[in-house]
Amino acid sequence: MENIKKYSITALSVLLALMWLIPLVWLVGTALTKASFNMSFLPTTPFSTENLEYVWNTIPFGRYYLNTITLVVVTFIVQFFTSTLAGYALAMYRFKGQALVIVIIFMQIIIPNDVLIIPNFMTLSELGLIDTKLGIMLPFLGSAMAIFLLRQSFKTIPRALAEAANIDGATLWQTIWQVYVPCAKMAYMSFAVISVSYHWNNYLWPLIVTNSVENRTLTVGLAYFAKSKEANMQWANVCAATLIIIAPLLLAFFILQKQFMNSFVSAGIKE
Amino acid sequence: MKSNQSLTRRKDPAWIVWALLAPSLIIMLVFTVYPVFRSIAFSFTKYRLGMDAPEFIWLDNYQRLLKSGTFNKVMVNTVVYALLTVLPSMIIGLGLALLVNRPGKQVGFIRTSYFYPSVMPMIAIASVWMFIYMAQNGLFDQVMIALGFGAQNVLSNRNTVLPAMALMYVWREAGYLMVFYLSGLQAINAEVLEAATIDGATGAKCFRHITLPLLAPTSLFVSTIAFTNSFKLADHVIIMTEGAPNNASTLLLYYIYQQGFTNLNYGLSNALTVIMLVLLLIFSLPRFFSQDRKIHYS
Numbered sequence: 380m381e382n383i384k385k386y387s388i389t390a391l392s393v394l395l396a397l398m399w400l401i402p403l404v405w406l407v408g409t410a411l412t413k414a415s416f417n418m419s420f421l422p423t424t425p426f427s428t429e430n431l432e433y434v435w436n437t438i439p440f441g442r443y444y445l446n447t448i449t450l451v452v453v454t455f456i457v458q459f460f461t462s463t464l465a466g467y468a469l470a471m472y473r474f475k476g477q478a479l480v481i482v483i484i485f486m487q488i489i490i491p492n493d494v495l496i497i498p499n500f501m502t503l504s505e506l507g508l509i510d511t512k513l514g515i516m517l518p519f520l521g522s523a524m525a526i527f528l529l530r531q532s533f534k535t536i537p538r539a540l541a542e543a544a545n546i547d548g549a550t551l552w553q554t555i556w557q558v559y560v561p562c563a564k565m566a567y568m569s570f571a572v573i574s575v576s577y578h579w580n581n582y583l584w585p586l587i588v589t590n591s592v593e594n595r596t597l598t599v600g601l602a603y604f605a606k607s608k609e610a611n612m613q614w615a616n617v618c619a620a621t622l623i624i625i626a627p628l629l630l631a632f633f634i635l636q637k638q639f640m641n642s643f644v645s646a647g648i649k650e
Numbered sequence: 651m652k653s654n655q656s657l658t659r660r661k662d663p664a665w666i667v668w669a670l671l672a673p674s675l676i677i678m679l680v681f682t683v684y685p686v687f688r689s690i691a692f693s694f695t696k697y698r699l700g701m702d703a704p705e706f707i708w709l710d711n712y713q714r715l716l717k718s719g720t721f722n723k724v725m726v727n728t729v730v731y732a733l734l735t736v737l738p739s740m741i742i743g744l745g746l747a748l749l750v751n752r753p754g755k756q757v758g759f760i761r762t763s764y765f766y767p768s769v770m771p772m773i774a775i776a777s778v779w780m781f782i783y784m785a786q787n788g789l790f791d792q793v794m795i796a797l798g799f800g801a802q803n804v805l806s807n808r809n810t811v812l813p814a815m816a817l818m819y820v821w822r823e824a825g826y827l828m829v830f831y832l833s834g835l836q837a838i839n840a841e842v843l844e845a846a847t848i849d850g851a852t853g854a855k856c857f858r859h860i861t862l863p864l865l866a867p868t869s870l871f872v873s874t875i876a877f878t879n880s881f882k883l884a885d886h887v888i889i890m891t892e893g894a895p896n897n898a899s900t901l902l903l904y905y906i907y908q909q910g911f912t913n914l915n916y917g918l919s920n921a922l923t924v925i926m927l928v929l930l931l932i933f934s935l936p937r938f939f940s941q942d943r944k945i946h947y948s
Contacts, residue, residue: 388749389756392750395749396759396760399763400763402779418781418784418789461673461677465675467670468666468667468670472667483679483683487678490927490930492681493884493903494930495681495682495686496906496907497906497919497920498688499681501692502684502685502688517677517681518681520673521675521677523678551666579771580770582772582773582885583884583885598773605889606889617777617781624774625771629766632762632765632769633762636761636765639769640829640832643826643829
């Protein structure tokens with residue numbers, strides 16, 4: 380009886396997993412085989428890199444890759460500094476105005492950036508930052524998610540450690556970067572995973588801010604292609620283009636799946 | 651909390667704390683706090699392409715919206731879409747979590763299959779599902795034809811376009827919500843369930859009277875995430891339908907985008923932004939009262 384129950388749970392979960400994989404299997408199969416006139420779940424035409432080559436030569440993917448990687452890396456590095464400092468301040472001090480700071484941070488958590496596209500676009504154009512990479516990054520350089528994550532982690536570090544460093548003559552700056560940051564590796568990993576996946580996948584804001592190939596991201600480039608005349612009904616090409624933009628993150632996820640899922644839980648939000 | 655009063659103990663001057671907070675705070679003030687007030691202010695103005703300066707019109711934008719058939723349609727769509735996505739993805743997410751809440755190597759693979767859509771951009775998902783839903787030739791219609799229902803062409807039909815998009819979104823969101831339920835399940839003390847089993851409670855009874863109530867804080871938290879996520883969606887509308895047919899798939903954020911960047915009507919799109927903010931605030935309220943908040947934030 381126990382065994383039957385166990386096997387049926389396993390069977391059901393495997394069946395559902397296969398259902399969940401249908402779009403991915405179709406996407407990969409279609410991208411990597413010769414284009415066919417009829418759509419089929421499993422490929423009926425031979426393996427071919429034709430579609431990948433076609434889209435790689437039609438769309439300036441090299442440029443888009445460079446743009447997205449630049450944005451993701453620079454955003455993370457800046458967030459790393461700003462959030463470490465703010466997280467440390469909120470973990471270690473009690474001060475006048477603290478409640479207000481918490482309210483402001485909470486505001487960013489409940490109001491997703493995408494919702495504020497209109498007023499933020501107005502601000503950005505007044506700053507003269509339309510169609511710049513800095514413009515895409517700017518609203519994200521202070522991250523409530525990262526601050527909360529790091530504050531929580533810093534709080535668990537025994538205070539004696541900071542006091543010992545203080546007695547040994549370490550400055551505040553040294554205490555933060557040489558004592559606290561190394562102790563919070565797990566929190567930084569989570570924050571990196573969330574930040575990188577959010578900015579790799581972000582679409583609406585970069586779409587609005589950019590209007591040149593020089594600054595367009597992978598997601599914006601894919602959307603332009605998927606809606607263009609060249610792509611019309613050419614699902615093999617759209618699948619190939621999609622595969623090119625999702626591959627790095629998806630591969631990282633399949634390798635580090637546990638780390639990814641834990642990060643999403645501990646962040647509790649997608650920024 | 652007393653141990654936190656190190657401001658005096660460390661003898662750091664008070665300005666230090668503000669210096670540490672400043673870089674993050676400035677960004678948040680400029681791009682989160684200021685735009686909220688800015689939207690409210692501009693929502694009382696007529697301001698569109700070709701005008702030099704906004705013109706104060708008090709509540710006219712809101713009155714116009716309330717009388718507009720399109721706006722009412724958009725609000726109904728937004729709420730219907732939330733209802734079609736939030737509860738189903740929560741229930742399926744919990745179901746998936748129960749199925750994979752056990753150790754083992756193959757379980758890791760199964761969890762991965764449920765979760766992977768969450769690391770794909772919405773725009774990529776929409777590009778793929780657009781073809782799955784394509785008339786006649788699409789995978790979905792092929793199945794429908796094989797089952798004898800005939801081609802549905804779901805994205806062109808005003809009655810099916812929202813449910814079709816909702817199905818796609820539930821597929822993406824359920825795996826994401828699953829991981830929250832997994833961590834909720836793992837926090838439940840195994841001894842409690844064991845004691846209940848010894849007392850003769852069956853699996854179903856255990857689930858209804860012990861597991862489900864203990865998961866209530868998780869569910870509350872998850873529901874706020876799910877509502878927020880559902881309201882902030884526009885990417886897939888841009889790719890799949892652009893609101894067609896006849897605004898049957900226009901959601902609030904897409905409408906904001908359209909009014910702001912296609913019609914260049916800043917007054918109206920800011921009024922819409924304010925309505926969106928009110929909606930988000932209402933559905934985030936449980937976060938402030940939730941016991942579980944401590945687990946996630948503090």
